[in-house]
Amino acid sequence: MRLSQKKAAFQNQVLTRFDLFKSLFLTLPFQRVRHTGTLLPFFTTHCEQGVEKHQTPERIIDSFFDQYEQYVQEDDRLDLLFRIVQYVERQVVLFDAVEDSAFKSVGKSDETGGLDSILGATQSNPQTRKQVINRLKEMSVRLVLTAHPTQFYPGPVLSIINDLIEVLKKNDIPKIHLLLQQLGKTPFINKLKPTPVDEAASLAWYLENVFYKVASDIQARIDDELELSTKELDHLIELGFWPGGDRDGNPNVTWESTKKVATLLRTILFRCYYRDFRVVKRRITFRGVESYMEKLQELFYDNSFNPVENPVDETEKILENLTAIIRVLREDHDGLFVEIVEDLKRKVLTFGCYFTTLDIRQDSSVLRQTFNWLLENYPEETGISLAEIGDSEEAKEQHIKFTEHNLALNEGAEPLVEDTLKVIQLIKQIQQSGSERAVQRFIISNCQQASDILGLMQLFLWQGWKKEDLTMDFVPLFETVDDLKHAADVMRSLYSNEVYAHHLKKRGNKQTIMLGFSDSTKDGGYLMANWSIYKAKVELTAISREYDVDLIFFDGRGGPPARGGGKTQRFYASMGKEIENNHIQLTIQGQTISSQYGSLDSARYNIEQLIQAGLVSDLQQKVGDTLTPKQKDVIDQMAAESHHKFLELRHHPQFLQYLETLSPLKALSSINISSRPMKRNSGKELRLEDLRAISFVTAWSQLKQNIPGFFGVGTALQWAEDNNLWSYVKNLYETSGMFNTVIDNCMMSMTKSNFHITAYLKDDPEFGEFWTLLKEEFDLTKSYLMKLTGMEELMENYPVERASILEREKIILPLLIIQHYAIRLLEKQAVKDEKTETYQKLIGRTIYGVVNAGRNLA
Known part of the structure; x- marks a missing residue:
């Protein structure tokens, strides 16, 4: 579709329909709404004219009230301003829904072909098919949902938006009218500040209603197109989660909230499984599967509605029974309804017993404080003297011996110290409930030196973990322009450390490095931030290749371009030969979650675009993408x-x-x-x-x-x-x-x-x-x-x-x-x-x- 055609389609499918449907607000059976809706067009025009004349906001609003004083009494002016805000909020929701309902017909103007063109090419070219399969097996896409304070729509409003999208697709006026009435009565704000658990529950809405289905659908489509088995690409699409785990600068995140969030995620997942299993149970009524169905019924129901305090990972048991059912269906029942069982199996392979990997994040200063507290309280066990180390980075690296102890937490520790040690202990418990994929990364914000990583690793070993069973990845986060300059030196020190190198080997020789756009933009401005991160990626890739380490970049991208957002897929498609790009990992935050992943259509499109970007960056790399x-x-x-x-x-x-x-x-x-x-x-x-x-x-x-x-x-x-x-x-x-x-x-x-x-x-x-x-x-x-x-x-x-x-x-x-x-x-x-x-x-x-x-x- 040419650009002019797309613009015309947007005019007809979005702008014209929005103008039509927003008139329904005036028909709502609420007197205050009708009165506000009548005045709003006049107020908007008055604002536009005032802005054109460069008038102050006071002049614009006061002159409006003077002009329409017969309609608005002086005592009602402030009340009208509130009502205008509420009215406009709901117009925004309607526009979101209208635009998303037209997603397929209007499409996007900056992408051509996408994943469709690549998969299409594999059907006629065996060599291309082989290349694509090999690339997909070595790459992954991980979307990490974060609880940053810009996700304003509460769960009930999100549900209304999604329902509106569906009825708008059908132009079902009576239902649209009903939903707008519901929207008019539904509050948009919280009376109290949300807790980290509240934030997790809010974002879990997307996990349950969008990602659970979309990830499986995309996986199934790729499996079918490339004729792959269900398990070959089970790690292609991954999810990450920060609410309840991200404690950097947030004193409200504690080890207790981390535990509650991990439990919440597991319970919600099993309820998703249980809903799907009920569909399976309604269709699979044949002989030979009874015992497997009974076991699954018990597993899904108990974990959904009668969860125990410390559950265990049931993934293998679930897969074993689903596989047995698939075998019986194929051998004895002509494969009837096998696709719905395979769909559930695909979801279990993707989400296990954890749903999404819960990341733990803390600032390096807190981790140093915790490290020093243990030195002061356990000088003999740690064998390290604070006075001996001083401020020397070299001395600290030399004195960390990676000894193993189970150092108890004494009374009187600072709250942040206590939380750090308790969450390190809690991680083991969460892994037992959902496998190590349930929580496997500890991110160090404001990471400035190798000892920040090595010291954290030592903290784990002082809390009962063993070197040979340390199922954790330690992720440095480089944020400021200065930190990005020194990132390569920090990683060289880490790769050169014998114990850390051994740990990396046990972790598949994979090292994740997080790079933060937000603080580098605030620190150095837009162009310097983008360039500093690009240069850091080139340098970090070179060093990682020198040490034969499989490097994974985790990008802390926000919604706006100023924080690394914007046309994200195009960034990943154009990294060039000097930047490692096997794994695409990025944060999805704020209203970007609802705008890009709030509906099934938009989420499917954006995830597929990221997969396509990972394929293009390797298979169709342009010469110009590697800078001279x-x-x-x-x-x-x-x-x-x-x-x-x-x-x-x-x-x-x-x-x-x-x-x-x-x-x-x-x-x-x-x-x-x-x-x-x-x-x-x-x-x-x-x-x-x-x-x-x-x-x-x-x-x-x-x-x-x-x-x-x-x-x-x-x-x-x-x-x-x-x-x-x-x-x-x-x-x-x-x-x-x-x-x-x-x-x-x-x-x-x-x-x-x-x-x-x-x-x-x-x-x-x-x-x-x-x-x-x-x-x-x-x-x-x-x-x-x-x-x-x-x-x-x-x-x-x-x-x-x-x-x-x-x-x-x-x-x-x-x-x-x-x-x-x-x-x-x-x-x-x-x-x-x-x-x-x-x-x-x-x-x-x-x-x-x-x-x-x-x-x-x-």
Whole structure:
């Protein structure tokens, strides 16, 4: 389908249908809804006109109330603003559902062929078929769901969205009307902050309703197309999970919550199995399978509804009985209904008794604190003196002897120390319940030296684990630009350590390394972050190949391009020969979970695209994807220029003040969306280094300025032109998939920006100069992107995505004006004391709708 056809299809299938269906809101039997819906179009138009005139939010809203005073009494004005927010929130849900219902007919504009084209080629070419099978056997795709505070839709709303998608596909007006009534009555927010277990239960909705079915369907399709047995590719699609295990900077995650989450995941999985088994039981009514069916009935039912305190891994027992049933069906009953049993077996092979691998993550400083606590309390057993080690990394590496003890936890230990030691003990119990795949990775955030890994390994050995039975992978997470520079040196030290090398050998000589986009973007700006991670991957791949280690990159990608999101599949398809890419692993977080994996169609598409990317990067690799030394040098210099420009901005005396004063940054810590604090060292004065990257990016997105996604790129491109390197940059955009994707994602960030909303700040006596500085870099970047790409507008090559973004921006404009209005009134102390909390709540409510509409803003 050509781009113009896709745009026309989007207009007919999404925009026109959305306009039609949103009129149903006005027919809902709620008087307040009708009144709000009648006024909303006038309010939206008034906001658009005010923004065009560069009016302040106060001027826009006050003049609206003056103009429509006969419809809105003065005492009802604040109430109407709340109702507008609630109305727009539900319009966003409707737009999501309409767009997702048209997913198959509209499709995506930036991908051609996908997995279909590759599997199709295997049917006519035996050599291609063999290559694809070999590649699939050595690769895997792991999606790791994280509980970062940007997933705003609660479970009931997610269910309504999915039901809406299905009835919208059928244009079933009565049912659509009923669901919109349900939507109107269903709350969108939590009254209390969620606990880590609450977050796990919320994300488990996707496991149960989407991934459980989609992973099996994709696996079955590949097995059928390539004529493979059920077990040959059982690790192709994997799932990971952070809620309940990610304790980095979150004091609310404890070993108790980790245990509860592991139990919850197991129970939900067995209920999925039990539902499928009931279908099997209804169909498999033949002789010869009775005993196997009875055993499975007991296994599935008891683990679903009568779970014991410390269950054991039942995977092999389940597979044994399913295999026996399949054998009987084929031998004695002509294979009747064998496909539904094979489907259940495929799911058991994929999910075992654990559903998803629960990752444990903690900051290196906490692990060092725990290590030192044991040295102080058990000097004889550990045989290490703190005074002897001092601050020397070399001394610490030499003194870690990997001795085995079972050191008890004394009273008086710091809570973080206690939690670290108890979760290390708990891991063994979880593995007994669901195999080592239930929990097999410990991720060290802010990893800066080899001893961070070696020290953690020693902590396990001091808590009763044995070197020969240490079924854990230790994963360093390199995040900042500086840490990425030194990552290769850290890994060389690890690979050179005899004990660690022996441990790696027992783990199949596989080493997972996590690279974090979020903090590197906050630390170095958009271009430097992308380039630093790319360079680190090249260096880490070279060192790992030197030591014959199978390297697995685990990318900490967020939703927005500023945190590594955007056109993710294209990144993986364009890694080139210098970067290990057998295993694709990435975090899926925030509203990206619901937008890309919230429905069966979208989840199937996006998982298949990742598999396709892994195949293409090996089988159809382009010459331009492996950069030449000159190309690397050009990007390196551009990244340095961009970094310098970004650091000037970061060090500007008004940088944090601007963000705190004009954005809803303060409100992010008070709304009930996450168990995780907005910043590290909460309670202390805000420092940029303590501010979480998610909060940092979210605050800029609410201002509609998206600084982390473009700032410095225009300066870098201008520098390249001024230094006669423009032809190299043009060639990079045309030949390098990596560079092309970096530029295209930058354009996505800019398309979601709207400096007109804050243009009134240009003449502001306090922030006018700073706002102008931001706007000038935006304009510079846009002009150079147009020159580089030959486009006349941002995202011209992606008309469907562009149209979707612009429509969503139009829907939420009233929310942004209301939000900025409330922020400015509170900042000016123009609100009566008794209404301060009400205005704060108003700000919080607008954040929900803006982020949900953006789909990858936070």
